[in-house]
Amino acid sequence: QVHLVESGGGLVQPGGSLRLSCAASGPGRTFSTYVMGWFRQAPGKEREFVAAISRSGDITYYADSVKGRFTISRDNTKNTVYLHANSLKPEDTAVYYCAADGRTAARATMFAPGNWGQGTQVTVSS
Numbered sequence: 001q002v003h004l005v006e007s008g009g010g011l012v013q014p015g016g017s018l019r020l021s022c023a024a025s026g027p028g029r030t031f032s033t034y035v036m037g038w039f040r041q042a043p044g045k046e047r048e049f050v051a052a053i054s055r056s057g058d059i060t061y062y063a064d065s066v067k068g069r070f071t072i073s074r075d076n077t078k079n080t081v082y083l084h085a086n087s088l089k090p091e092d093t094a095v096y097y098c099a100a101d102g103r104t105a106a107r108a109t110m111f112a113p114g115n116w117g118q119g120t121q122v123t124v125s126s
Helices: none
Strands: 003-007 010-012 018-025 035-041 048-053 060-062 070-075 080-085 094-101 120-124
Touching: 003 094, 018 035, 018 094, 018 120, 035 070, 035 080, 048 070, 048 080, 060 070
Parallel strands: 010 120
Antiparallel strands: 003 018, 018 080, 035 048, 035 094, 048 060, 070 080, 094 120
């Protein structure tokens, strides 16, 4: 089991940017053995996939709604995954959750996390 803690959310104007961070900790497995990713959930909607990144960070995968605006990255020396969100829109408003998939078969394109953070609120509004 890995413990995930998100930070970096807040209120931003349309067109603005935020960087979300997710710090991982816990006994046993090292951070680099997990495929990592982000989901989000807007009020009244289901949780949806945003982005995922491979164990080494060389492969990324995005939802169409954020492609070209958001960038996922990771630093395995710091046990941290990031989500750089640019050109934010009001429809990006949601609670953003960090997630980890420890399955051997996990890939950035086959991401089914079993570990979740508590979420961080992102509000895009003028």
